[in-house]
Amino acid sequence: MKIRIKFAKYGAMKFIGHLDMMRFFQKAIRRAGIDVKYSAGFSPHQIMSFASPLGVGLESTGEYMDIEVNSMTTTEALKEALNGAMVEGVEILSVGVLPDTVKNAMASVAAASYRLQSKNGAFAIPNPEETVCAFYAQETIPYTKETKKSVIQLDLKQGIYDVRMETGASLFMTVNASSSGNIKPSMVFEKLCEFAGAEIPAAAYQITRLETYTDLAGEGAPHRFVPLSACCTEESQAECY
Amino acid sequence: MRKLALSDDILMQVEKPARYIGNEVNSVMKDKNKVDVRFVMCFPDVYEIGMSHLGIQILYSMFNAWEDVWCERVYSPWTDLDAVMRREHIPLFGLESQEPVKNADFLGITIQYEMCYTNILQVLDLAQIPLLAKERGEDMPIVIGGGPCSYNPEPIADFFDLFYIGEGETQYRPLLDWYLENKKRGGSRLDFLKGAAKIPGIYVPQFYEEVYKEDGTVKERKKLCEEAPDKILKEIVTDVSDCHYPMKPVVPFIKVTQDRVVLEIQRGCIRGCRFCQAGQLYRPVRERDVDKLKEYAVEMLQNTGHEEISLSSLSSSDYSKLDELLDFLIDECGRKHTNISLPSLRIDAFSLDVMSKVQDVKKSSLTFAPEAGSQRLRDVINKGLTEEVILKGAALAFEGGWTRVKLYFMLGLPTETEEDIRGIGDLSNKIAATFFDTVPKDKRVNGKVQIVTSTSFFIPKPFTPFQWAPMCTKEQFLEKAYQTKQGIMAQLNQKSIKYNWHEADVSVLEGVFARGDRRVARVILEAYRRGCIFDSWSEYFHNDVWLSCFEDCGLDIAFYTTRERADDEIFPWDFLDCGVTRAFLLREWKKAQSETVSQNCRSQCQGCGANRFGVGVCTESD
């Protein structure tokens, strides 16, 4: 049986990288006594898929991981058992059963929404509302992405589905988070600052991933983003954030 | 939520911020206002090494089981954070409370190897605690040293308020009780130390002075205070089955060296290899009850979620209920998808059978530690492993499908000749030949066998029969390594043998620290001031700096390393008593020189002196 787990990550835990989070969950699942499925062989490992790696330093209220279990009682009991094996800074928000036909978490990801919040209450850009509107109204938002191997020219505009100011000096955005077209919120912020002629203040902002989405629309049709948890047939109560 | 000691900015800048945030599964949080004693336990090396140490897990768990004590952990900040903390004057903090270490009552430092000495100073310095014990004021934590290096604490004596000699389970409660009592009485730091000196196993260095002869050797130790005992006997746990064991060890987020449940099956070793310090320090052997161990295994795997369990002891094959324990673990772990790692097993039919059940034979390797290349030299060091046994074990293993063998040797052992060194190549070659003889061509996986022969340089250690032995110079070491390499190159099967050797500079320095006296502290302090830390990490080891520090402090390296010691020389560590008598060690030193082997504790007691504890193997009836 495939199970989709939604969790939040915050506080000190934002410094734990993606691979270490996987190791953390593997051990937590064992502590929680979940009847999880293992691969065969000399060093068996749990069958597990994470939706989309979260960068170190980011918090999230919309992380997902899929596991496979041999048996379980209820999704609610599973959620409770897992929460009992967590540490401060990781919280299981919901657990649901996935139909076998659904693609795994990683393959399902299409977009994610983020909030970028100033840590000192001040937003570094003058007239943020208008500036953000004007920024998003541009035809293209070219971005040069440098990796160790290559330099790639991207157009961020294609992958920004929504960007706006919220009350409380924070910036909200929904961007492409698929494995092929992933856009980091910091890339958008960097371009925005450049557009506004403002300096990019390092680490003065806390970025939170709010939700991770899959796209229910068919090829070519307008996007229909729904949270990854919407794929579950049966779901435990999700806490509201 | 806990507030972290380091800002997001800093944590995002440094490598592996998880080293500094605490919050791990099973780490213990307490209300600092509801405890009487705050203890910070330190392993002076990077987090991944320190977190792998069983001793700290035991003491951490024991302390925190006491309601009035909160024990936290701290490790050496890696060089990147070290620089930031110095620049910004951030005091070193405990991982749990994230508060300055200097606010604690005690800082306990476990000293597992000599090359961490400058890291001890790094920890004190970053914690903003004066480096010298005598400069610490009333409000500073009491700095305690423990672990194997505390059996010759003199080179670092100036940095510690006290040392705890022996196994930690026994005297910490009385020590903390005295601390509280003294505080209640309004006693001073000095009052505390005076009272502590009367507790068994506690050594307060500032109550003694080392006096030297003209030739530089120790003349005598002067006591500077009545409370200080003449001799300090190590502390030992009488019933290892009935002492504290950490059922909920802390589980790190990041990968550490020992990322598994560790079952300590016994303490001590019956073997008596003459170069081995641990084999003497932890005498006599005491086994843990097998039923207890089974319980521990199940409970610890449950509490940690670890995917692997390993046995810990100096020589696991000597544990009398090993087969029963392994049967249980194989069964239990099989059901729970848990791996078993088996270090230090003697290679024979039994261990090969077990190993084939728990690991992928094709991927794992066999380990032999003959330590010396010839039977003659193995007799000198009392390593009871013969060529016949090794080759028989190897043949069995090759039949079982193994193709990788690791061999460990030491260079520079007392009485070593060129012939002994040639023996290393010969033995490596014979093992390769055994493979080609036992495994028919069509059955050879990849068609070949891989032998990795490694040598380290022998360093004489206190409380071993070789504490009298001269150590080699760096040049001699390198020459020996060169000869070993030549010896291997000359072999018929040299293509199947890979040779690794150890750095020589660092071994020389380790030799100085191992048998050093109080004067060596000056050099350590000076090297630290000139920037030496993480000396056990080759990329941070600066031999030239060390050499100039010795010169500037007027200390001669050769005096500590290559000098031959007379039978009756007073050693800087002679005031400590690890249970084994000096007479026994001297007897063994003589037997070594006459190439005579000694039986192990189970075959025939050698009268080492450890029977005075009246426990373990000394009381086993046959």
Ligand code: SF4
């Ligand atoms: S007294 Fe005898 S049996 Fe006991 S540890 Fe020493 S040699 Fe071994």
